[in-house]
Each structure stands twice: as C-alpha cells, then as structure tokens.
Amino acid sequence: MNQTKTYFPGALSLVAIGALSACGGGDGDVATPPVQMACASVTTAALNLSGLAVASAVSTAASGAGGLASSYPAHCQVKGAVNQRTGIDGKSYAIGYDIRLPASGWNGKFFYSGDGGLDGAINDPLGTSALGGKTNALSLGYAVVSSDGGHTDGAGGLDGSFGLDPQARADYGYNALGTLTPLAKKIVTQFYGVAPSRAYYTGCSKGGHSGLMAASRFADQFDGIIAGNPGMDLPKASIAQIHDTQQFATVNANIANAFAAKDLALVASKILAKCDALDGAADGIVTDQAGCKTAFNFSTDVPQCATGVTPDGTCLSAVQKTALAAVFAGPKTSAGDVLYADWAWDPGLVGGGWSFWKTFLNPNLGAIAMGNVWATPPVAPIGPMSAAATSYWQNFKMDTAYTAIYGTNATFTQSAMDFMGMPDPLNLPALKAKGKLLVYHGTADPVFSSNHTASWYSRLQAKDTAAASYARLFLVPGMNHCGGGTATDSFDAFTPLVDWVEKGSAPDTIVATVGAGNADKPAAWSSTRSRPLCAYPKHAVLRSGATDLESAASFVCQ
Structure with a gap:
C-alpha cells in the first residue's frame, strides 16, 4: 500500500546510516559482498569491457568528519575513459569517468552523480547533489560514478569547442550517460562480485537536464532519478x-x-x-505563483x-x-x-x-x-x-x-x-513501468524558467492522470539556480526518492531550511527558518491560527 510522507533535512542520521550498513540498506542490498577485488587489481585487462580503459585505480583513505558533504570513507577510486577516438576536428575525445567504490560498507547500490555546465570535467565525484549539503552518496555506502560528458574543457567551464564534432555533441547531450551507466554497473559488479540491487541518478542544472535524459531515454537503467533546476529544452x-x-x-x-x-x-x-x-503569511516568500x-x-x-x-x-x-x-x-x-x-x-x-x-x-x-x-x-x-x-x-x-x-x-x-531533447516528453512508459522521477526547480532561477518546467509537468498530468505515481515536481519559492536567493534552499530530496522507490512512500512535502552558505538570506529571517516544499500543483499556505513564521510546522500544502 502506498503512503505519503513529509521529509525533513538531515533525515539520514548517523544512526540510520549505521542501521543501513548492518542490514544491507534495504530489500536486496548486500551487507557483505561475497567477493571483493583488490583495488590495484582493477585494470583494463581485468575488467575486459569493450571500449573501456582504466587509467588508474587507487586506494584512497578516509577524509573528514561525519556530517560534511566533503567528507568521504576509504574507497577505491577508478579513473579512465570510454570510446577513445579522434573527432572530425582532429581533437582527441573520450567519455571520461571517475568511479568511487567503498572499501567496506557498500550498501549494494549504484549512484550516478550528474554533470554540469558545458561539462569537460568531473562535476561531483562524491555524489552530493540533492542531499542537503550534509553528506554525500559515497559516505552513505553507494558506489558512485560521474563523467566529464565526453570531452575535456579548456576554458574553465566555458569551452564549447567540442561542438564542432557531432559525436561530442551527442555524447554531451545524452550518449555519455547512456554509454557509461551500464559499463559502470559492470565495474561495480566485478569489483564486489554481485550486481547492484538499485540504481539512482541525481543532478542539478545540466545535471538536471541529464536527469530528464535518464527518465526519457534510459529509464530502464535507473530506479530513481532526481532532476534539479533542469535545463529542459536547453537550446x-x-x-x-x-x-x-x-x-x-x-x-x-x-x-x-x-x-x-x-x-x-x-x-x-x-x-x-x-x-x-496570498498564502496567508507576510514572510518574504511567494508560494502562490498562480x-x-x-x-x-x-x-x-x-x-x-x-x-x-x-x-x-x-x-x-x-x-x-x-x-x-x-x-x-x-x-x-x-x-x-x-x-x-x-x-x-x-x-x-x-x-x-x-x-x-x-x-x-x-x-x-x-x-x-x-x-x-x-x-x-x-x-x-x-x-x-x-x-x-x-x-x-x-x-x-x-x-x-x-x-x-x-x-x-x-x-x-x-x-x-x-x-538535447526528451524524445517524447509527455510519454514516459519505461519510467512509469520501472522508476520514479523527482524534479525540483527554484522559482527565481535566472537561466531555466520554472514556468517552463511547471508547464511540462501540467501537460504530463493532463495526458496521464497517473503521472504523480512516477513523476513529481517541487517548486522552491525564491531559489535561484540550484541554490541561493531569498529562499529556504537547503533540502534533502534524495531520502524521499529512496523511500518512494524502495518503500512505496510517495513524497507530498519536503521540508527545506535556509542554507548555511546562503548570502541572500534577509536579515529578518531566522537562520533556522524552514518551509515545506509541496508536490506541484500544491503550494504552502499558513495553517489557521499559526503564528510562527519561521517554522515549517506552521504551513500546510494545499
């Protein structure tokens, strides 16, 4: 039986993480892999995967304290490339990858960490996106992979010269994701001796666009997908x-x-x-966009x-x-x-x-x-x-x-x-049959219009009355591009996605707080201000009789 839940930041406590490690993290997860390769044994020859080359496999010691997005446990870091070639412009191309394999405590699951901007470099190799800034997927026991999108960058994130090669364009748009995902799963399987039981994708901005590619082109590869501030119809x-x-x-x-x-x-x-x-609270936040x-x-x-x-x-x-x-x-x-x-x-x-x-x-x-x-x-x-x-x-x-x-x-x-497009944005049969898509978008995003995303979702719901069973949208009032703005811009969207996939608990609300690094926070706001993010088309309104404008508990989605 499906249930709905409200999710709060920091829901993945150290106690919960320990419990996941002890029991294997969920149905079908593996607490102790039956076989685990030595990191140094991960080579091109040993993996023997067509088109895939290993450049390095290094045992990396743990670093940092718990509760930090930049911390990580001991793991095997494997770097390499797929489908090395020379483009029509004479430049060398390949789909570069970075995969992190926990040395112990693998939860039996796979996590693809999305790309960003014009790509050309590994964006988020630990898997921090959508986790609220307090941890990362590697620390939670996931095997994490990320990619450079099929080319290397020569201008600090503003190099579009790869666009002179048609294959590099396709790799950037969708093919790097589609090519690397099954190969990375095979690396995980060979390393641990068992295939991952679940596969997740998260990303924001261009990474959000890739989330839509995962949902529309490669839904058979993922159980759960997060697309944040997605570059839908990016051109x-x-x-x-x-x-x-x-x-x-x-x-x-x-x-x-x-x-x-x-x-x-x-x-x-x-x-x-x-x-x-309009939402009953004069609090510096506009939740009623309509x-x-x-x-x-x-x-x-x-x-x-x-x-x-x-x-x-x-x-x-x-x-x-x-x-x-x-x-x-x-x-x-x-x-x-x-x-x-x-x-x-x-x-x-x-x-x-x-x-x-x-x-x-x-x-x-x-x-x-x-x-x-x-x-x-x-x-x-x-x-x-x-x-x-x-x-x-x-x-x-x-x-x-x-x-x-x-x-x-x-x-x-x-x-x-x-x-760059979703082949059929209003028809997602593979996603509907297998997975879940959680989209979030700041309403003050200056580069990708939240109205555009909301319009797509409304049309999806109009075409398929069951759309909310596999795809949900959460607007974030006041948030700029993937963060910042006069907004409660810090939230864990990944925990509700996992619970939706693994427990059938579809998220109706996600509680957000003001990010610790949000320089746009108005002085009048409490540093602990929280608000519910609501499954679209609902929005937060002040509860009758509530007076505490700093607490999410004072608001309800309707």
Whole structure:
C-alpha cells in the first residue's frame, strides 16, 4: 500500500546510516559482498569491457568528519575513459569517468552523480547533489560514478569547442550517460562480485537536464532519478539567455550596470506587496505563483520615473521597464511567436545568483553554447569574455533562432533539439513501468524558467492522470539556480526518492531550511527558518491560527 510522507533535512542520521550498513540498506542490498577485488587489481585487462580503459585505480583513505558533504570513507577510486577516438576536428575525445567504490560498507547500490555546465570535467565525484549539503552518496555506502560528458574543457567551464564534432555533441547531450551507466554497473559488479540491487541518478542544472535524459531515454537503467533546476529544452533556454542580454544592453551597453541592486530591490518589494500574503503569511516568500501571476502587474505596480529623473530605488526608467518586461515575457520572434517561456515574477530576483547569470554568464555561455554547440553548422570557437562572444549575441536574430537549433546538415545529422531533447516528453512508459522521477526547480532561477518546467509537468498530468505515481515536481519559492536567493534552499530530496522507490512512500512535502552558505538570506529571517516544499500543483499556505513564521510546522500544502 502506498503512503505519503513529509521529509525533513538531515533525515539520514548517523544512526540510520549505521542501521543501513548492518542490514544491507534495504530489500536486496548486500551487507557483505561475497567477493571483493583488490583495488590495484582493477585494470583494463581485468575488467575486459569493450571500449573501456582504466587509467588508474587507487586506494584512497578516509577524509573528514561525519556530517560534511566533503567528507568521504576509504574507497577505491577508478579513473579512465570510454570510446577513445579522434573527432572530425582532429581533437582527441573520450567519455571520461571517475568511479568511487567503498572499501567496506557498500550498501549494494549504484549512484550516478550528474554533470554540469558545458561539462569537460568531473562535476561531483562524491555524489552530493540533492542531499542537503550534509553528506554525500559515497559516505552513505553507494558506489558512485560521474563523467566529464565526453570531452575535456579548456576554458574553465566555458569551452564549447567540442561542438564542432557531432559525436561530442551527442555524447554531451545524452550518449555519455547512456554509454557509461551500464559499463559502470559492470565495474561495480566485478569489483564486489554481485550486481547492484538499485540504481539512482541525481543532478542539478545540466545535471538536471541529464536527469530528464535518464527518465526519457534510459529509464530502464535507473530506479530513481532526481532532476534539479533542469535545463529542459536547453537550446531554447540559450535563446532566452541571448534575448535577455540584448534587452539588458538596451539599458546600458555595459550590461552589468543595466540594473542596480536598488532597482531589483524595488521590483521585489512591489512583487511582495501584491503577492506575499496570498498564502496567508507576510514572510518574504511567494508560494502562490498562480495567484501572483494574476495579482501582480509589472506595468502598473512598479513606478516609472518621470522624464529626466534618474532611478533612485523608488522608480525605474522607461527603458528599464521596457527591457525587464521583455525579459520576463520571454523571447519571441518579430511576429510574436514564443521561442521559450515566460518567467515567474519572484522576489528572489534580488539574489546574487540572479544578477550573476543575467550579467555575466548569459552573455558568455549563451553565445558559446548557441554558436558552438547548438547551431548547425557551428561557428568558429567562441572564447569567453571575447569580442566574438559579444558580436555573436549582438547580431543574433530571434527570427532565425529556431533555424539554428532545429537545423541539420550532412555532417551534423542531429539537431540540437534532437540530441538535447526528451524524445517524447509527455510519454514516459519505461519510467512509469520501472522508476520514479523527482524534479525540483527554484522559482527565481535566472537561466531555466520554472514556468517552463511547471508547464511540462501540467501537460504530463493532463495526458496521464497517473503521472504523480512516477513523476513529481517541487517548486522552491525564491531559489535561484540550484541554490541561493531569498529562499529556504537547503533540502534533502534524495531520502524521499529512496523511500518512494524502495518503500512505496510517495513524497507530498519536503521540508527545506535556509542554507548555511546562503548570502541572500534577509536579515529578518531566522537562520533556522524552514518551509515545506509541496508536490506541484500544491503550494504552502499558513495553517489557521499559526503564528510562527519561521517554522515549517506552521504551513500546510494545499
């Protein structure tokens, strides 16, 4: 019989972890593997897996204290590559991997830790994503694997030159995940002498996109998947990045100066004035996004400065209002055709992550990704903070945007929307038959619109009334991209996923707190503020008679 639960941060206590180790961690888990290879014995020849090479296998000592995401137990770390080749651009390519195998206390399970950005490096080899910042998958006894997405990076996370090779594009989009997962499971099986009983995936941002690839293309490989702030239809999101940059440039050629902090604070205050109390609590958090869309009118609710008056935190200039309205409406062609999605008016736009994306990453990453990775054919490699990047976004035409991301030719036979997209986003039979998908998304995400994700989920529910039995969405009010913002942005989403998979307990709420490193926390908030995140389309509202606005217990999902 299925049950529902509310989950609290830190639910995986040391006591619980010890119990898992003692009993094997759940149905079908293995407390003591029947056979375990010596780490030094893990070699290319010993594994004998087609296309897979082992570069190193090193016994790594435990490090750090318990309760830290950066700590880890003693383990065997295996690094190597799959399908080494030379691309059509003459560069060397391979799907690089890093796999961590607990020396003792393996819980019998497999954990794929997702990628990030344009890839090119191992993103999260310990498996920290979605665990609330207090531990990692390796410390919980999982065998953890992560990948570089099929290429190496030469520009600090902003290298899109791999996009000049069609296979590297496909590897980045989906194939690295699909190729490495079964091979990594075979490594685990050979190392411990038994196959893993469960397989999980977690990731945020591009890692969230890969979570959607896992759910739509490789659901047979995973029992549970977390996709955080996912880059759904990521090439379309890049159109929005360029669109936003162009709009900011109409205000100031130096886009970093288009909106001062006081300008964004003004907009946030007006959003709060109309939307904060819709959930019954004037607490600096907007949970009722649907109600806010009706209640808040940017055009009339945010004052416009008189002609000749400099914005001073009490009004925006006419050009600022025009630009920001266009940004939140989303990119369109000159004929008004929608190219991506609109954005939620959320007070979290005052977060440092919001401005960093809009004024630095958008003009760089947007141009690099579009020009080198999405466009067919690609342009010459674009470097970050270069004249080429500026020229690209300045001259990009919204009317031909879809030509770029849907285009193919004899060399690039898959369009960007082919290799980055879910093949059939409203039809997920393999996931429905086997696994569970938990998606979360901050409503003040500046790069991937939470409205876009919510629209997909609403359409999935409309098509399949049983969708909530295998896929659930949790919006995080105020949160920027994967964290930060005026939000309770720290939460353990992995424990409820495991309980959903292994115990049939579908999560209705997940309790979130203010992250210890969240520099955007308003001074008036308690450092221990907590809130329930609600399974969409529900949102948190104040309980009748409740007065403690710092406690999740004062709120209910409805």
